[in-house]
Amino acid sequence: MGKIEKLAGILKKMGRVVVAFSGGVDSSFLLKIAKDTLQDGNVMAVTAVSETYTSSELKQAKRFAKNLGTRHKIIFTDELKNKNFTKNPIDRCYYCKKELFSKLAEIAKKQGFNYVLDASNTNDAKDYRPGSIAKKELKVRSPLTEADFSKDDIRKYSAKLKLETADMPSMACMASRFPYGEKINKEALRKIEAAEDFIKRQGVSQIRVRCHNNIARIEVEKEDIKRFVNKKFCDKITKRLKQLGFRYITLDLEGYRSGSLNEVLSLATKRK
Numbered sequence: 001m002g003k004i005e006k007l008a009g010i011l012k013k014m015g016r017v018v019v020a021f022s023g024g025v026d027s028s029f030l031l032k033i034a035k036d037t038l039q040d041g042n043v044m045a046v047t048a049v050s051e052t053y054t055s056s057e058l059k060q061a062k063r064f065a066k067n068l069g070t071r072h073k074i075i076f077t078d079e080l081k082n083k084n085f086t087k088n089p090i091d092r093c094y095y096c097k098k099e100l101f102s103k104l105a106e107i108a109k110k111q112g113f114n115y116v117l118d119a120s121n122t123n124d125a126k127d128y129r130p131g132s133i134a135k136k137e138l139k140v141r142s143p144l145t146e147a148d149f150s151k152d153d154i155r156k157y158s159a160k161l162k163l164e165t166a167d168m169p170s171m172a173c174m175a176s177r178f179p180y181g182e183k184i185n186k187e188a189l190r191k192i193e194a195a196e197d198f199i200k201r202q203g204v205s206q207i208r209v210r211c212h213n214n215i216a217r218i219e220v221e222k223e224d225i226k227r228f229v230n231k232k233f234c235d236k237i238t239k240r241l242k243q244l245g246f247r248y249i250t251l252d253l254e255g256y257r258s259g260s261l262n263e264v265l266s267l268a269t270k271r272k
Helices: 003-014 025-038 055-068 092-111 122-126 131-137 151-160 186-201 222-229 231-243 260-271
Strands: 017-020 043-049 071-076 115-117 207-212 215-220 248-251
Touching: 003 025, 003 151, 017 025, 017 092, 025 043, 025 055, 025 151, 043 055, 043 092, 055 071, 071 092, 092 115, 092 131, 186 207, 186 215, 186 231, 215 222, 222 231, 231 248
Parallel strands: 017 043, 017 115, 043 071, 215 248
Antiparallel strands: 207 215
């Protein structure tokens, strides 16, 4: 049995599902397979809008759901009102996911859906993911993981299905731009979003601007690092990010990597 067939079999047994839908590569693929497998009326995509979710991501989610022809509900969460979240402890993600999944579970219960799904895949198990605790507490299912889909699998099958998201850069919650312990606030979030949007408009698709107080640490794919050797390009980026309020602008020579701010946790564990 192929992975798509295995995934479809898992979904068929679920019957009616609510999909936590960000509009990214993974959740878009899951939503597509769920829609094809369960048909209209048995699938609802729910997107949570908050200060940590960018306007460009919301546009992408709306467009994909509309093109797919699936039911799409927008809800609002406000993590910035939760001090356990804004203090940015190492389990910050737990409080965010707890609020999100609680709201999705409530929607599912009220509207007769059997399960809430998220789009975690096998790669996610390799990183520090405290949000998975909230997922277990609220009995959220991860059918992509259950069907043994990796990130590469999702992109491969998305391309076969001709999904617009197949080659889309990976997305992540904007809170992931802050090192643990540095307080998360609305002003800094908007500053980071504007910085990343500006750099993307210069032709750099995969970008993270990690905020270390007044320092911007830029992560891009290694093949894009050479762009910053160009003085004109570099000066343009530096000027804009300083206008946004960053005092120092740095380029991370290791390049973009998912979960780079968790590296400090790995170092701490090794020292113990």
